[in-house]
Amino acid sequence: MASAAAVVTLNVGGELFQTTTVTLSRAGASSPLASLGPSSPSDPHFLDGDPRLFARLLSFLRHGRLLAPPPPSAALLAEARHFALDGALLASLSPASAFSPLSLRPSALLPLTGRVSPSAVAVCPSPPHPASLAVAHGGVVTCFDAALATRTSVLTPLPAVDSLVAVSPELALAGARDFPGVHLCRFSDDAPAAAPEVLSWPGSPSATVLSMAATSASGAPSAPWLFASFESARRNSSAVVAFDLNSLSPVAEIGRKEVFGADIEAAIPATKLGWLGEHNLLLAAGSHSSPSGVVGDIRLWDIRASTTVPVWEVRENEDCFADVAASDTLSALFKVGAASGEVFMADLRRLGNGDGIGLETWVCIGDAQRAAAAVSSRRKEGNGCRIDCYCNWVFVARGADVEVWSQVELAPEAGGKKVMKRNWVGSGPSLEVAGDEESIKEKAKIVSWAFGGSRMALARADKRSVEVWDSAPAEICANT
Structure with missing residues (x-):
């Protein structure tokens, strides 16, 4: 006292x-x-x-x-x-409307306890909460408050966390490949220091969580929902399961797939999920690497209409996606080609009405000639690339650097149409000086990232810390 x-x-x-x-x-x-x-x-x-x-x-x-x-x-x-x-406090209160990718600057480096590098980061959606940050390192999930001033850690039974969703400042959900269930991590003062609650796939006591996505409070039929991708222990079936986060109970099984005979590609599990609240669509995408190349499925589900038939789907085997994301505000899907490493866009507004597949072919918004050459020569330039959408922007992580794509409108004399233009976050592709040493080393590869409020959080390979970048208004920058 x-x-x-x-x-x-x-x-x-x-x-x-x-x-x-x-x-x-x-x-x-x-x-x-x-x-x-x-x-x-x-x-x-x-x-x-x-x-x-x-x-x-x-x-x-x-x-x-x-x-x-x-x-x-x-x-x-x-x-x-x-x-x-203080600038960090102001930034944590700033809404997503204050986010400006070209103004992003490193504002904090959050050290983590232990000897394990972070494997996943998640930012609590804002609103209604300021953007608190959850970080998985080993089997531990640590939550930093919105001001980055205090932290609380929860030990999960998982050896390493692959998937992480921050539902609120008091609750995060963690999953890992080859280990059953979605584990609840509660960060309130009276919560236990371990995560005993587990959300499982009904009828499959041993399952693998591959990816998770959560709806906003107003963006699902029975809000809020968590979508988790599961694969059976024998890897002969997969499905996306929706859980009601109020009751922590499963409410729907979406797109169950079974392996038939030797066709293991018939049940490729989703390794990327995304929720499009404005369109009421669930994105589920997964890929499989085989001797003949990489094959992937992308599906869009209107779960109000059907949990067995998607409104659109495509199987890719030529320049299959290394990663895929969807944007509500831009009404589009985006992918990074696994072979080319180039960015492609598909307009959601061109979905067919009632007849299923009506989405036009992907349009390369990068270097189309370079993409075609990479595909023909069977290169793998997109390996390890990540793509995500936040507000009006599309972000691509290439190794250690982040590029951002924004939609701009051309002048009337140039046709007046809208096109996507690329820029870089921060200084772009560069090298960094290691402290006071004269030697120069490359920045470490980005292994996970998350966006929320006016912030971007980055986890890098072999770094026992998390970078926080803020796109603070001028009034905030003056106080940092």
Whole structure:
């Protein structure tokens, strides 16, 4: 308990608040709040501010997160700037609308305990929560609060976590290949330090979780839902299972596939899932490598209409995808070719009505000639590439660097149509100097990433830390 000498009484817009110097110090050295000393109710510090907004900011400083809706508003963010909160705090309150990929800059390097490098990162969706961060390293999942000031760790029974979804600041879900179930990690103060709860595929006690995706609170028939891809222990069947996260019970089995005879490609499990809330579509994609090359399936499901027949599907065996993603705001699918490493786009608005396959052929938004040459020579330039969509942008991880594609409208004299243009996050492809050494080394490969609020989080190979990049507005950058 704080001593009486550490208690601070504040008069904010005519309303009295009491807190401690420790709580106010979390606002950061640049904030006038951090310099306020102890004061009594008879002689409080006066602050010119909105008491309703200040009450939320004070709660945020106490707990490192907003405990209740509504989500951070422009007025709350303006109040936080008024009191010059630390840049990391401001960035954690910033909504996705403040995200600017070309303004992303490294803002924090979060060290992890133990000797295992991170294998998966996830950012809590915002709104309604500020963007807290979950990181899997070995069998441990660590959650950092939105301000990146405190952390809580949960030990799972998994030797290594491959898939991670952050549902809220108090809950993450973890899965691993060749180990059964989706493991719940609870980070509340009264939760146990282990993850005993497991979501399993009905009728298959031993299953493999390959990929997970979660809907938003308003984006599913029985919201919120978690979609998890499973493969049976004998690898002779696969399915995507939907779980109701309120009851933690399975509610639907989607696209069950069985192996027939020697055709092991008949039941390729989904290794990438994505939820398109505006379109009410589930993306499920998986690939299989064989002596004849890489074969992959991409399916789109309208689970309101059918859980057995997709609204669109395609099997790829020529420049099959290394990774695939879907964008609600751009109404498009994107992929990185496994052979070419180039980026391709397909317009969701060209889906057929009632007759199934109506999506046009992929359009290369990169170098089409280079892509064709790579396919004909059977190169594998897309190996290890990742692709993801956030807000109005498409991100591609190539080794250690991140490129970003944005949609721009050409001038009327150039036709006025919209095209995708490429740029680089940060300084782009480059080398880094190792501390004060004169030797130069390549940056480590990106193994996982996540986006939320105004942030991007990166995990790199053989690094026992996580990079946090913020695209903070100018007012925030001035305080970092």
